[in-house]
Amino acid sequence: MRKRKWLLTTAAALVICLFWSFLSSLGTGGTLTRTESYLQDKVTQQSDAERAPNVNIKLIKIDQPSLDNLGQFPWDRSLYAQLISMLADAGAKAIALDVVLAEPGKDPESDAIMAETMKKYSNVILPVVFNFKARQDDAGELETESISYPADTIGASQSQLGHINVMQDQDSTVRMLTVGLKDNEQQMIPAFSVKLANYLLDQDHQINWNESKSGWYRGNERIPVNNRNQIATEFYTKPREEMSAETGYDSQSFFDVLSGNVPADYYQGDVVLIGPYAPGLQDEYLTPLSSTLKMYGVEIHANMVQSLVAGKFSTKADPAVNYVLIVLLTLLTILILERVTGAKAFLVYGGLAAGYILAWIVIYQFKSLFITFTYPFLAMTSAFIWSVVSHYVTERRERSRVTNIFGRFVPRTVVDEMLASGEEVTVGGQRRDISVIFVDIRGFTPMSEKLQPEQVIQVLNEYLDICTKAVFKWNGTLDKFIGDGVMAIFGAPISQPNHPELAVRAALEMKRQSAELEERCLREIGVPVRFGVGINSGPAVVGNIGSQMLRLDYTAIGDTVNLSARLESNAKPGQILISEETLARVKGKFITETIGEIKVKGKEKPVLVTEVLGEAEEGQEDVQLGENQLHVGREGA
Missing domain, CATH: 3.30.70.1230 (Nucleotide cyclase, GGDEF domain)
Structure with a gap:
């Protein structure tokens, strides 16, 4: 009897481990994956007191007032050249234009002015856009279909380029910063945010791609990117919140700065991002901070810049760790609950669940490491349910056996009355x-x-x-x-x-x-x-x-x-x-x-x-x- 029970328990533990490990390996973006992402979003959210935007990161918004005064898109490129020159001359550390200029402009003279500006100011960054295949052959890779560079008529150098690809998870939420992407010649193009972060970091903490070591480094520290060169990003501002020095990145209207209402020397010593900040420009994305309210791309880049400057890189544990956790929690739960029944079993399960939740939070807080929560937790819960059901079935079977045996020695009515009384x-x-x-x-x-x-x-x-x-x-x-x-x-x-x-x-x-x-x-x-x-x-x-x-x-x-x-x-x-x-x-x-x-x-x-x-x-x-x-x-x- 005991051997049979041991075999059943072993088989149940094996089935539970294989089932949840298999689901975990799929990573298909279903309910469990969304739940995992939701929990990670919650634990990474910062309170209003903790959210402190870097004062040296400022935004210039291409907002509705600017569109009303300067006309609808696309703008003449001389406008960008004029604003960039004003900011650079006033002492801005770096200027990033989050506007794709992949095709020559209608006015060759405007492109020439922009090209002259790019040549004059090396601290200007223009965007590169990677267009990925709609269907990836390998889930772990990012296969490129085409790459959109700034038009040749603008004359941007390689050092003035940064990609602006914002990758969305399967729930259409932006959580990851893609530190760099390789072009068709296998040359690494850093992210927009990487280029800007280096202007705020000292020489010993510059972020660079080390080809010989096939890794990204922040100074001597290796950045723990995944196989897509991605790292989780922190968010320091809420989506679309009113910008001010206290609650968000300082942001001013493009037209106000261009017209002199906001003096250019206001940006002395700062990294400035210029980008769309109006609903009609279709540059909005969901973030972990809200499942309904979107954040403009230029502000996401600003958060990514600050995240790189702060150097707090949260990573996900290797899949092997997830499998080990599933096995350990399943076996631990079954072994403990084999010795505990009744109300005590629920208390033990509650203790195990609370302990795992606490460990999950502590590991993130102190190690910036995300161990998988959902699948091991559900494996532990499955083991708990199995144990409770197993005990119940065993007790019912044992009660029936004892009743039948006991009923042969004493009256069945006596047995029933004794069992009913409890x-x-x-x-x-x-x-x-x-x-x-x-x-x-x-x-x-x-x-x-x-x-x-x-x-x-x-x-x-x-x-x-x-x-x-x-x-x-x-x-x-x-x-x-x-x-x-x-x-x-x-x-x-x-x-x-x-x-x-x-x-x-x-x-x-x-x-x-x-x-x-x-x-x-x-x-x-x-x-x-x-x-x-x-x-x-x-x-x-x-x-x-x-x-x-x-x-x-x-x-x-x-x-x-x-x-x-x-x-x-x-x-x-x-x-x-x-x-x-x-x-x-x-x-x-x-x-x-x-x-x-x-x-x-x-x-x-x-x-x-x-x-x-x-x-x-x-x-x-x-x-x-x-x-x-x-x-x-x-x-x-």
Whole structure:
């Protein structure tokens, strides 16, 4: 049994581990993946007090007022050249234009002015856009279909280029910064944010691609990018919140700066990002900060710049760690819960769940490492559910087994009452009004002398089976077998107002059912084996007697029981003797014959005894034979 349970438990643990590991390996962006992303978003969110935008990162917005004053897109490129020149001359550290200029402009002179500006100011960054294949051959790669560079007429150098690709997860949310992408010649093009962050970092912390080591470094520290050169980004501002020095990146309207309403020297020593900041320009993305409100691309780049400057890089643990966690949590849960049941199992599971949640948060806070939460947690929960169900099924099976076994030694009614009460079995009893029946086989000794022991047992078992079935048929409690005799109780443990009648009917049932066996015994062994039955009714103490720790016996004790036993000992073969008390309670229901008073052991006075001959006919009120005469009383007589 234990080996079978161990095998089942092992198989369950294996199935749980394989199931959740398989789902985890798919990473298909379903509900669980979205849940994982949601939890990571929540733990990375910073409070208003923690959100402190870098004051040296400023935005110039191509907003609706600018569009109203300068006209709709696309603008003449001389406008960009003019603003860039103003900012550069005023001492801005770097200027990034988040506007794609992939095609030559309509006015060649404007492109020439822009080209001259790019040549004059090396700290100007223009965007490169990678166009990826709609269907990637390898899920772990980013295969490029085409790359959009600034138009040749603008004349931007390689050092003035940075890609502006903002990668969205499968739920259309931007969480990752792609540090760099390789062009068709396998040359690494840094992200817009990388180029700008280097203007805010000192020489010892510059971010660069190390070709020989195939990795990105911030100074001497390797940046833990994934196989797509991505790193999780922090967000320091909420989407579309009103920009101010206190709550977000300083942002001014393109037109205000160009027209001089905001002086250019306001940006001295700052990194400036110029980009779309109006709904109609379609440069908006969801971020972990909101599932409905989008953030403009130029502000996302600003957050990425600050994230790189801060150098706090959160990473995801290797998939192998996830599989190990699934296995460990599954086995730990099952092993612990194999020893704990009931309410304690829920407490243990709650403790394990709380411990894992705490560990998950602490590891991120102190190590900036995301271990997978959803799949190991669900594996642990599955193990918990398995353990609870397994314990329940085992207990039900064990209860059924014990009930069946126990029911062969004590009455089934006693077993049911004990199990239903939910209480421990204890020594003690209570006074009850009951009927007690004793049955004994007459002629058992002569039969034993003529038969082999195996035959004796066979015959005895057949007689005892008849007695047992009769007692159970009439809702009695089989108290015990006493050698070749039987003791049964009616009226306990389940109360029965008509228990004397039930006891007599059970005795008559025994007499009827034993006729065939009696005839066979007489024919085969020449001995007429018959029953002698005694029945008495009255008060008795009913309950458990014996050893509290070793063995208990459910029985009845008292004078009522003793008299029943004495009546049985005086019964002749085939006789059913009842006491005066029982007769008074079943009067009119059976055909009886008065035997008279007899002297029994334990009684000072003689006891009136009556024999039950059968059931009274329908409509008869009283049928009694006595002094060799038949007395009949009928309704209305």
